[in-house]
Amino acid sequence: MVLARGVGTTVKRYFGYNGHTDMARNIQKPRGTQDILPIEQRYWFWIEDNWRKMMLSAGFGRITTPTFEDTNLFTRGVGETTDIVSKEMYSFKDRSDNPLTLRPEGTAGVVRAYIENGMHKDPQPVKLYYFGPMFRYDRPQSGRYREFYQAGVELLGELDPIVDAQIIAIVMKYYTKLGLKDIVVRINSVGDAKSRPKIQRALIDFLSAHRRNLCKDCKRRMTKNPLRVLDCKEKSCQAVAEEAGGVVLDNLNNDSRNYFTKVLEYLDDMRVEYELDPRLVRGLDYYTHTVFEVTTKTGGLSLGAGGRYDGLVELLGGPDTPAVGFAVGVERTIDTLKQQQANVPEPMKPNVFVVQLGDDAKKKAIQVIDRLDNAGYQVAHALGRGSIKSQLRVADRLGTSLAVIIGSQEVHDKSVIIRDLNDRTQESVLDRDMIKAVQRKLKEKK
RNA sequence: GUGGGCGUAGCUUAGUGGUUAAAGCUCUCGGUUGUGGUCCGAGUGACCGUGGGUUCAAAUCCCAUCGCCCACCCCA
Numbered sequence: 242m243v244l245a246r247g248v249g250t251t252v253k254r255y256f257g258y259n260g261h262t263d264m265a266r267n268i269q270k271p272r273g274t275q276d277i278l279p280i281e282q283r284y285w286f287w288i289e290d291n292w293r294k295m296m297l298s299a300g301f302g303r304i305t306t307p308t309f310e311d312t313n314l315f316t317r318g319v320g321e322t323t324d325i326v327s328k329e330m331y332s333f334k335d336r337s338d339n340p341l342t343l344r345p346e347g348t349a350g351v352v353r354a355y356i357e358n359g360m361h362k363d364p365q366p367v368k369l370y371y372f373g374p375m376f377r378y379d380r381p382q383s384g385r386y387r388e389f390y391q392a393g394v395e396l397l398g399e400l401d402p403i404v405d406a407q408i409i410a411i412v413m414k415y416y417t418k419l420g421l422k423d424i425v426v427r428i429n430s431v432g433d434a435k436s437r438p439k440i441q442r443a444l445i446d447f448l449s450a451h452r453r454n455l456c457k458d459c460k461r462r463m464t465k466n467p468l469r470v471l472d473c474k475e476k477s478c479q480a481v482a483e484e485a486g487g488v489v490l491d492n493l494n495n496d497s498r499n500y501f502t503k504v505l506e507y508l509d510d511m512r513v514e515y516e517l518d519p520r521l522v523r524g525l526d527y528y529t530h531t532v533f534e535v536t537t538k539t540g541g542l543s544l545g546a547g548g549r550y551d552g553l554v555e556l557l558g559g560p561d562t563p564a565v566g567f568a569v570g571v572e573r574t575i576d577t578l579k580q581q582q583a584n585v586p587e588p589m590k591p592n593v594f595v596v597q598l599g600d601d602a603k604k605k606a607i608q609v610i611d612r613l614d615n616a617g618y619q620v621a622h623a624l625g626r627g628s629i630k631s632q633l634r635v636a637d638r639l640g641t642s643l644a645v646i647i648g649s650q651e652v653h654d655k656s657v658i659i660r661d662l663n664d665r666t667q668e669s670v671l672d673r674d675m676i677k678a679v680q681r682k683l684k685e686k687k
Numbered sequence: 688g689u690g691g692g693c694g695u696a697g698c699u700u701a702g703u704g705g706u707u708a709a710a711g712c713u714c715u716c717g718g719u720u721g722u723g724g725u726c727c728g729a730g731u732g733a734c735c736g737u738g739g740g741u742u743c744a745a746a747u748c749c750c751a752u753c754g755c756c757c758a759c760c761c762c763a
Contacts, residue, residue: 269754324761328688346763375763380688382757391763458760469761524762534763546763570763598721631716633723648721662723 273379273387284575287419287585289372292392292569295415296370301394304369306350308376312340318349318557320526322466329377343376346525347393348550348566349557355397356559365398383576384542390571394547397554400563402500405531405549406507412545412567413513416535419574420583423538425514429486429521430501431468433529434552436494441467443492444485451481471520486519497530504531527553531565537577544577545569591621592683594636594662596629598648605652609645609675616676636662643682645675 270276277285296303312332319326331343344350351369354360360367372392379385394412396404409426416424432440444467452460459470459478471482471489493501508515515533523532523546532548547567554562578585593613597606603624613620623635629646636644646658646667659678660667663686670678 272754329761377762379762380760381755382759385762389763393763543763568763573763596722628716629722631723635723637724644723646722650721658722660722665723667722 271387273381273385275386275388283585283588284578285571286588287578288392288569288571288574291415291418292370292372295411295418296394299368299411301368301370301396304351304354304371305373306347306354306371307344308374309341309343310350310353312342314349314353314557315342315345318352318527318553319346323524323526325377325524329379331376331378345377346375347371347373347391347568348395348525348527348553351393351395351566352397352553352557352559352564355562356554356557361398361554361560361562366404367397368395369397370394384570384573386572392569392571393566394568395564395566397564398562400551402503402531403507405504405565406511406513408547408565408567409508409515409533410511410513412535412547412569415569416544416574419578420581420585421537421544421574421577422581422583424535424544425516425538426533426535427516427518427521428505428508428531428533429489429518430493430497430504430530431489431522431528431532431548432493432497433500436492436497437529439494440489440492443488444468444470447485447488448481451484454478454481468522469524471522482520490519500530523548527556533567542573543570544574589619590640591619592641592643593618593620593679594632594639594641594644595620595622596632596636596644596646597622597624598627598629598646599652601649601652602647605647609647609657612676613645613679616679618679633662642686643679645679 293303312330315330316326321327325345330345333341335341351371355367355369370393373390374388375391376388379387381387394408396408409428413424413426431437445464448455448459448463448467448470452463455463455470455478456473459473462469462473468489470478471485473479473482490498505515505517521532521534523534527550528548529551530549532546534543534546536543545568547565549563549565551563554560554564595606595610595613597603606622606624610620610622621636621639621641623632626632626635633644642662644660644662646660648658651657651669654669655672656669657672657675658667658669659675659682661682668678
């Protein structure tokens, strides 16, 4: 036996063939992507349905933009120095050498559509929402994927602190409606375009003075993107970052400060619970004024983030237009729903199961299924199975409480058996009374 | 891009050099006529991630590689 095994090994080595060719090797999903199986879909329905309902009732219209766009949209819009653009984009050339990129975020595309479709000529503000996949070449880890979904909302064409507050209020209401507990929105202001240079200068001055206390990443960030030092997690930087947050607020110009104060006032009036976080900074270049991020109170990954971006429309070739938006991180929100064991509705169970025995009964079953379906019932069956036993086992597994059973006797009698799967009682009714009988039985159960 | 952990059946795992790789769950069939959940019986199911090496002998030891998970960076 040992010998036989040895021979097999020899053959394998000699021919270099192990029964499978390279072509037969199983293909796996690309790194950082996921299959969302039927059992998971209840969460996705829940997220999406609530988003749609909330947005529509708040007067936002759905917009669907392309999954890929001209690469320049993102390099210009998101900012060349950002990590997203510099190292996380799925960029490629199509067969005509057009430079394209799978969208890494949703706002740039919406703004492009706003401009391209002349929506700046519509009554302002223009209120839009979307739901769809985004792509970033990240290293996957918990709550992070290369293809991930965002539910987003954008309000363009209005500069008023009330709309910032409204967006925040509406997304907090959304998270609450999903069933999440202990969530909080952290909020900050990064100043308007005019106060930006002053803030930058003050910040660089301040950081330079404390250079020796900064980590090497922050020394690099200091000049390139000083705001980013504020949310450095390096312990050595914490103290400096804390103070630097104050530097930003101190250097807001009057407009920015007043704007921010107003936003906070409105939030208080709306009784939205928020946390002022002078160190909150967003990773995209286009933000101005208000920035905010939603997390659970225990911290962790952000469930969504947003802010005001008054310069973006103009930057992308449109008229000078203020705007504010927010994006929900769908996977992270679902993770949190699970962690908190939130009450997410289960998919509808079938309420009637049709069992058939024999060829004639199977043909009759098709008609019975159709009648039940037309009467509005969720009908399940296992027409491919023969025995009553295996069919009823399926009915059990599905959790159906009522079965309609058809054998050759019933075909002959123009009747069906209606069986209550909970109390194991059953009765025979004529075909023409079937719907009525089913209706009565299901009513009893409620 | 950097660091750590892990890859055995669809799932959860046992098996650390020696017969034909083991179990639970799942799945399929059956437990005498046309009746399910529990129970009982049987069966299907494993390129032991992949490639190479060491050895008489490798799931087990070594190297490489790929994949998954986690953390950093960054971000939703």
